[in-house]
Amino acid sequence: MAHRSRLYTVSVDVPADVHDEELAFWEGAVGREMPVVPAHPDFHRTTLPGQEVILITQRLREGAPGIHVDIHTDDLDAEVARLEKLGAVKERFTESGWWIMRDPAGLRFCVLEDPPGTLHEANSTFWD
Amino acid sequence: MAHRSRLYTVSVDVPADVHDEELAFWEGAVGREMPVVPAHPDFHRTTLPGQEVILITQRLREGAPGIHVDIHTDDLDAEVARLEKLGAVKERFTESGWWIMRDPAGLRFCVLEDPPGTLHEANSTFWD
Numbered sequence: 648m649a650h651r652s653r654l655y656t657v658s659v660d661v662p663a664d665v666h667d668e669e670l671a672f673w674e675g676a677v678g679r680e681m682p683v684v685p686a687h688p689d690f691h692r693t694t695l696p697g698q699e700v701i702l703i704t705q706r707l708r709e710g711a712p713g714i715h716v717d718i719h720t721d722d723l724d725a726e727v728a729r730l731e732k733l734g735a736v737k738e739r740f741t742e743s744g745w746w747i748m749r750d751p752a753g754l755r756f757c758v759l760e761d762p763p764g765t766l767h768e769a770n771s772t773f774w775d
Numbered sequence: 776m777a778h779r780s781r782l783y784t785v786s787v788d789v790p791a792d793v794h795d796e797e798l799a800f801w802e803g804a805v806g807r808e809m810p811v812v813p814a815h816p817d818f819h820r821t822t823l824p825g826q827e828v829i830l831i832t833q834r835l836r837e838g839a840p841g842i843h844v845d846i847h848t849d850d851l852d853a854e855v856a857r858l859e860k861l862g863a864v865k866e867r868f869t870e871s872g873w874w875i876m877r878d879p880a881g882l883r884f885c886v887l888e889d890p891p892g893t894l895h896e897a898n899s900t901f902w903d
Contacts, residue, residue: 653805653823653824653826654804654805654823654830657782657785657844659878659880659882661880661882662880665879668862668879668880669782669824669878669879669880671861671862672861672862672863672878672879675861675862676777676782676846676858676861676878676901677781677900678864678902679900692818695781695782695828696781696897696898696899697781697827697897697898697899698827698828698898699825699826700823700825700828701824712841712881712882713841713879713882714841714842714843714844714882715842716785716842718804720846730804733799733800733803733804734796734800735800735804742823742885748828750787750797750800750801750804751793751796751797751800752787752789752790752793752796752797752840753840754787754789754840754841754842754870761880763863769824769825770824770826771824771825772805772807772824774806
């Protein structure tokens with residue numbers, strides 16, 4: 648069960664009718680273009696100056712605007728089990744292969760698996 | 776008007792009745808203690824491994840749970856004016872000295888001024 652994880656993504660989630668305006672605002676706010684994520688056209692993303700954390704916008708199909716964070720790991724099952732022990736609950740496993748969970752206050756966050764080697768001593772926490 | 780800014784804080788905002796459970800969860804999730812911010816006892820904070828972005832929890836006096844981000848700058852007036860031109864609107868200036876603004880989707884974010892020298896070429900964006 649030894650693995651690594653890190654808080655990696657800040658996602659600004661907005662309804663379709665305000666998506667383009669919101670995307671343009673956050674591109675301007677951080678001073679970087681946010682290209683579409685080819686495999687997930689509802690997502691646009693950018694890195695941030697001097698940081699590993701990334702910023703994403705997500706076009707919502709339904710629901711109110713909000714912000715959520717993603718945790719990335721090199722062992723999805725181990726990390727989800729670790730977070731469940733801490734008090735999070737599974738909501739659902741997506742077709743794209745990540746878990747949507749809820750924290751104790753009911754806030755949604757996602758847990759995604761990165762390719763081996765992406766997480767290392769300098770950018771993540773080791774759990775054994 | 777030449778100044779710097781950066782996206783710096785992820786704040787998990789939760790009602791008082793779930794605050795302690797939520798704080799303990801996020802401390803466990805990122806693997807770091809989140810000490811109280813002495814000047815602002817409703818806030819607990821931590822740095823994150825290998826990143827400049829910080830994680831905060833905020834005990835809310837009212838309202839629903841959510842997540843917001845803060846932008847830090849070395850020139851508060853210039854940065855607020857820049858963000859207004861991009862489509863954000865001022866909500867209010869707090870007693871603690873930062874601005875609460877809303878983005879085009881209506882999501883709240885805060886703009887805070889850091890001491891001179893905190894923001895530099897490696898961790899922020901320069902606006903002139």
